[in-house]
Amino acid sequence: MTRHILRDDDLSPAEQAEVLALAAELKARPYSRRPLEGPKSVAVLFDKTSTRTRMSFDAGIAELGGHSIVVDSSSTQIGKGETVEDTARVMSRFVEMVVWRTYGQERVEAFARNATVPLINALTDDFHPCQVLADLQTIREHKGATAGLTLTYLGDGANNMANSLMLGGATAGMHVRVAGPEGYLPADSVVDAARRRAGETGGSVTVGTDPHAAAEGADVLVTDTWVSMGQEAEKAGRLSDLRPYQLDAEILTRSASDSIVLHCLPAYRGNEITADVLDGPRAVVWDEAENRLHAQKALMVWLLEHQ
């Protein structure tokens, strides 16, 4: 059976640990693994814009010895209505692996059902598993471990980052707290899945509306844009609803004295995070961005070895 990574709990706790160990190894020795030598090709397809994901996959595929085919779907026949299923069948004949950023989670699920090569979710409306692998790698680097630490996510608790941090953080044995206003809280199905995973790892998942209580003693503070790709029409309402959840210097004082701040980027200073926090000494966001490269290379190597 072809293995795909469509959401964070597609990796078991042991498998996630293998990928993160490999990510550290590849960060130290970037050219030590060459599974795409040939070169073999990987397709990287975008229905939404991207800076980090596009560049880190393109560079990472080259470092693994391969060839990347990076395309915006608007320039393909998907943009004109060719079905996801047919596209999956065709692309499987050309490349070793597909990476796709799109809208609904059901689109990556349909692709995966019809693909005979692995599919990596490079962000959907619901999940962003590549980002959370990089986040976990960054936490390991700065804190030495993930298990037992408390990670607090503030803001839009219903978006892809909140969902992926709950699933991926619970898989890593973390205590994940999500705080957002009513109407911006995660779906029960995702919370339940994350709690099941936390039950295996000794982690936990807490959801609430009080940002100060959620930040109390946290080891890691995380936020994300208040207006995700595809939500532009709701911008004014979101900016006003989410304002009390801004990650600012006052919230930072509630967290542990050695807490770190993550943001997947792009960041909007003055909205979800203040400039003094994002550009301050606790933020590790540039390491986090760099780790996209290493974590995704590790994920690709691992997937190629587990087919």
Ligand code: CP
């Ligand atoms: N964090 C992230 O996925 O960035 P891009 O949208 O630039 O790829």
Ligand code: NVA
């Ligand atoms: N939640 C954001 C993440 C961007 C990397 C979005 O989906 O736009």
